[in-house]
Amino acid sequence: xAEENSNILLGTGDKPTTFRWVLLxxxxxxxxxxxxxxxxxxxxxxxxxxxxxxxxxxxxxxIGTIIYLICTHNRSPVYLGSLFAFIAPMVAGYYSHSxxx
Numbered sequence: 001x002a003e004e005n006s007n008i009l010l011g012t013g014d015k016p017t018t019f020r021w022v023l024l025x026x027x028x029x030x031x032x033x034x035x036x037x038x039x040x041x042x043x044x045x046x047x048x049x050x051x052x053x054x055x056x057x058x059x060x061x062x063i064g065t066i067i068y069l070i071c072t073h074n075r076s077p078v079y080l081g082s083l084f085a086f087i088a089p090m091v092a093g094y095y096s097h098s099x100x101x
Contacts, residue, residue, distance in 0.1 A: 032079050036061050039082035046091045049098075057082050 010016055016024060040052040064080040 028079070032081050035084075036081045039084060039087065042084075043087055043090055046087065047094045049094065051094050052090070 015021075036057050037054055040054045040057045043052045044050055061079070061081045065078070068076075068078060068080055
């Protein structure tokens with residue numbers, strides 16, 4: 001039998017206190033905003049050109065999140081942001097296009 005983890009603060013059905021809820025929301029916004037802003041900065045610095053703008057990344061992630069929430073009927077509160085996994089393919093695609101190959 002698996003042991004129960006007694007370090008869990010909140011279960012899936014529990015609601016945090018207002019203070020803890022605000023702290024968790026601030027943490028989520030900082031993580032989300034930082035990642036969404038950092039991806040265009042890293043792509044542009046790696047490629048040496050302005051190929052991905054921060055406003056485009058923010059609007060795209062917002063539209064993707066709204067579509068996801070509509071499809072799941074707000075049952076899964078998820079933010080869809082930028083992925084660091086696509087930095088290398090984006091830069092490689094930029095270089096191959098700029099080389100004419």
